[in-house]
Amino acid sequence: MKILTKDKGREYEVFSHYLKEKDLKLTAQRELILRTFLSHRGHISAEELYQRAKEKLAHVGFATVYRTLKHMTQCGLARELDFGNGRIQYEPDFNREHHDHMICTKCDTYIEFLNPQIEELQEQVSRKHGFKITFHRMQLYGLCQKCQKSGK
Amino acid sequence: MKILTKDKGREYEVFSHYLKEKDLKLTAQRELILRTFLSHRGHISAEELYQRAKEKLAHVGFATVYRTLKHMTQCGLARELDFGNGRIQYEPDFNREHHDHMICTKCDTYIEFLNPQIEELQEQVSRKHGFKITFHRMQLYGLCQKCQKSGK
């Protein structure tokens, strides 16, 4: 069963290309999970993605969601986020510029940001120690504007 | 059974003060776990702390280590580190200046660093978004000097 149509966006090309390259198969489930993932704005947990996918196709398994997320991460369509709450979140990562996060510890909303000066300083610091960065995680936890006000 | 002697360091005072304040008891296990934790240089996982404590006192339980770590974290003697490998590490945090980490993904060694400029920029960025930081996590992953050389 092939559901993929053309012009769904580059992500679908990337995915099918990745699958072909690895001798993996394009299944209805994989396509559905990708579509569901992409249609969700912002990050999502495996559990939530499973729920949303299941609404569209009853027989989708938990394991398949996890396995597909691994593939999507592998080919650069998804990025794992670990906000230290014991469950990994995934966010779309295709053609997206690197960014970091501020997370409100009260309402769980988050703000994405990119600060080139910080990035540059990270490089400087690591060079000073002879360290070669391959990736980094930076998360600022605290209260968003709304929660600061409502808290008082 | 009281094992605590004077002059073991301020950490012991902090711990016993915290316990007293919370109507908690100073037990041989708690003291042993704290001592073992402090004697270990650098961070340590609950599992490893359990093993090391057990060497000194056969009857130490897993749960007690976890429970004691919570207390030590609570009173500022320990700090939880999550390097995204599924197990929390704890590092001594008494009278220590805040710092971040570079972690070698090959040999697992790490370098602590503090960059005031980055800290300041984090504040600036968050102010710009009306966000109030309470704490942050910043980890640079990559290769340490040694592993860069050995890798070639």
Next chain:
DNA sequence: GTGCATGCAAAGGCTTTGCATACCA
């Protein structure tokens, strides 16, 4: 003596894996 602490084992939460069946290519 009272009430918290302990150790053991069981349970929890998230993620991965094994296996027989289903399905893509």
Next chain:
DNA sequence: TGGTATGCAAAGCCTTTGCATGCAC
């Protein structure tokens, strides 16, 4: 048709919790 994918359930891994007993105060 052959080999991968799927769904289910079970297992893994780390951490927490329940409970009867033990111990600090």
